[in-house]
Amino acid sequence: MSTPLRLGIAGLGTVGVGTVRVLRDQADLIAARAGRPVEIVAVSARSKAKDRGIPLDGYAWEDDPVALASRTDINVFVELMGGSDGPAKAATEAALKAGKDVVTANKAMLAIHGQALALAAEKAGQVIRYEAAVAGGIPVIKALTEGLAGNGIARVLGVMNGSCNYILTRMQDAGLSYQEVFAEADALGYLEADPELDVGGIDAAHKLAILSAIAFGTRVDFDAIEIEGIGQVSIEDIDQAADMGFRIKLLGVSQMTGRGLEQRMAPCLVPATSPLGQLEGGTNMVVLEGDAVGQIVLRGAGAGEGPTASAVVADIIDLARGLRLPTFGQPAAGLKAARPARAAVPAPYYLRMTLVDKPGALAKIAAVLGDAGISIDRMRQYGHETTLAPVLIVTHRTTRTALDEALAAMDGTGVLAATPVALRIEDV
Amino acid sequence: MSTPLRLGIAGLGTVGVGTVRVLRDQADLIAARAGRPVEIVAVSARSKAKDRGIPLDGYAWEDDPVALASRTDINVFVELMGGSDGPAKAATEAALKAGKDVVTANKAMLAIHGQALALAAEKAGQVIRYEAAVAGGIPVIKALTEGLAGNGIARVLGVMNGSCNYILTRMQDAGLSYQEVFAEADALGYLEADPELDVGGIDAAHKLAILSAIAFGTRVDFDAIEIEGIGQVSIEDIDQAADMGFRIKLLGVSQMTGRGLEQRMAPCLVPATSPLGQLEGGTNMVVLEGDAVGQIVLRGAGAGEGPTASAVVADIIDLARGLRLPTFGQPAAGLKAARPARAAVPAPYYLRMTLVDKPGALAKIAAVLGDAGISIDRMRQYGHETTLAPVLIVTHRTTRTALDEALAAMDGTGVLAATPVALRIEDV
Secondary structure (H helix, E strand, O other): OOOOEEEEEEOOOHHHHHHHHHHHHOHHHHHHHHOOOEEEEEEEOOOOOOOOOOOOOOOEEEOOHHHHHOOOOOOEEEEOOOOOOHHHHHHHHHHHHOOOEEEEOOHHHHHHHHHHHHHHHHHHOOOEEOHHHOOOOOOHHHHHHHHOOOOOEEEEEEEOOHHHHHHHHHHHHHOOOHHHHHHHHHHOOOOOOOOHHHHOOHHHHHHHHHHHHHHHOEOOOHHHOEEOOOOOOOHHHHHHHHHOOEEEEEEEEEEEEOOEEEEEEEEEEEEOOOOOOOOOOOEEEEEEEEOOOEEEEEEEEOOOHHHHHHHHHHHHHHHHOOOOOOOOOOOHHHOEOOOEOOOOOOEOEEEEEEEEOOOOHHHHHHHHHHHOOOOEEEEEEOOOOOOEEEEEEEEOOEOHHHHHHHHHHHHOOOOEOOOOEEEEEOOO | OOOOEEEEEEOOOHHHHHHHHHHHHOHHHHHHHHOOOEEEEEEEOOOOOOOOOOOOOOOEEEOOHHHHHOOOOOOEEEEOOOOOOHHHHHHHHHHHHOOOEEEEOOHHHHHHHHHHHHHHHHHHOOOEEOHHHOOOOOOHHHHHHHHOOOOOEEEEEEEOOHHHHHHHHHHHHHOOOHHHHHHHHHHOOOOOOOOHHHHOOHHHHHHHHHHHHHHHOEOOOHHHOEEOOOOOOOHHHHHHHHHOOEEEEEEEEEEEEOOEEEEEEEEEEEEOOOOOOOOOOOEEEEEEEEOOOEEEEEEEEOOOHHHHHHHHHHHHHHHHOOOOOOOOOOOHHHOEOOOEOOOOOOEOEEEEEEEEOOOOHHHHHHHHHHHOOOOEEEEEEOOOOOOEEEEEEEEOOEOHHHHHHHHHHHHOOOOEOOOOEEEEEOOO
């Protein structure tokens, strides 16, 4: 095969520039591995005039990404603009209709319109590939869709937003508050233009929605994910969790249960000695659990020019090599709508309470937990100089429902000086 | 595509039985993901009578794997017999000649005959897949060949023999000698029939040879690997390395240098806080370093029925899906013969010496190191009750050549009470 694979690339931000750079710098290596040359034919971005540090004069320019997507001289439309709707979606749809395959890094678009786009791709006889959409340079889409294809998947979980993990580990290392580290991260350019996408857990939840669809053969269902960001995580909780042998991570978990598909993105405790607990800084980690393979852990850079470009180029090489799979690993029409299940899987919980320091206060809390059928694994009351007594409890495995009942009942005891913090401890 | 993919499976040991079991238990899931049914047509093993705990009466039986490989009613020959030569090689060659694709878990065969088999496969227009040959259930062949295909690979390294890692971590945890833990592991059935394949580093080196070929586009060259097993690792070194913040691992490293391809398999020190340093028990870990993606770490079970079967079945599903790649990711005729380079990359070293306890002994050692241009990063002399003084040195980065010179010169100082231990500290 010596016919070149011809690309149109829309979007020349960090990922687009990185992709162009890798395709240029490694052209010979890529041609050797792909079995044919890979050529950039045309590009599109908001401003033609902007200096992006790479020469673009060898490529045709299109102001309109939809026009780029429909060019007759390209085989593959590479969508690196981002945004769930607008030009990214319009151009992707145009590309499929025009008989082009699509490579994209767009997690939001796939999390929200993935099912419709997968159907459109199959109708057109084209494929959509999106390795860069989840966990940057880590080849997790490939590992799950292909490498673990013989496994019934039990659970998929991971740390999929490097900015949040940076913030949480920096809080712990420097003993700083969330607000202080947020300001630092923002100043360093570590956050999205809308930081809530990062710290609110939305970006990571987009990724989780995509992994769920592949893992469980279900239609991608972003809206069913329970999402809680890291804005409420306090340095007290980080320190006291550490004292009990845990780390706090923004953890995405997707799990098929007897009651339906549980998908959640929330700060959780994990054992400090587990691979997830040991993950520091801006790195990503995805854990895949299969019935045959057991637990596979993948770790690497989740963002940045090089890692994301690596994933985009891997998809392009796959297409050049003739690998053609349905978007979520199975024909989209056969994907089932999963019943969403909220916190169906029981877990131990970490509770931090501030009690008024009077006789019998702790006994009342213990009684409320006992009444809700929740037993205590470990409890610590810390020394204190005020009239408020900080108390930590690690419960045995319980349901979220029982815990919510207990928390409501605690409210009526009159011994709480503040709203308790309750964080799930995930088995990893 | 509803035409079934039809398999002939040779070898019904742990891996073969696991593969049959996964193909049966997950038949519907596999058909949905593969886009077509996958059927076992015929099997072959040494003894037809043996009870393997799975029903085989639905499959044709062949006493001769070569006859199985040539059957006209199969598309794929699944070689799970093992052994670099003999029936495994004969049947693989027969399968390719008869126009069958091959799936194998046979690291020894590929490490030794990989280039010839890859040429034969390409001549016949067939493909060989071997995900299970390296690191069991971890999809590392796929990650390297496809997921990181856009990267110039800088280095591949890892812990690729679970038995050795089990022995080393058990020595440390229980404070036992190599001999004691070896006997335990042997009794538990953790070792190959010829344990030297495991503890001598040969099995892991077979895997490294395969990874090197993919990573660097070179012909697989097992003979060029410097191999040292774990038999000489003492509990003293494990404890004292730990005391300096390190762990000892049987580490395979492959790296393209200005002087050629360096491939080594030897006990090395790694920082205790690194992912490799934290790897305990029988788990495998492979680290892939690419120029765009940075460092990707993959962790999972390196052996066992389920994990190995997971990898074999993934290869089968890839073939059912129509994925066809050259054996080592590029046409075999284009793979270059790499010049082997011995310890070309400088590194810090760990030295453990036992000195006779007399004035000036340590000064002599320090002088010898200085003369060889080796500077000392850290030194510890331990308290002692005998006339022998245990001394640990961590050097700054130096070459193996300089170190060997220094070790030779030390021999002439008359202050060594025993041969020094020198272990490389790998940057990870």
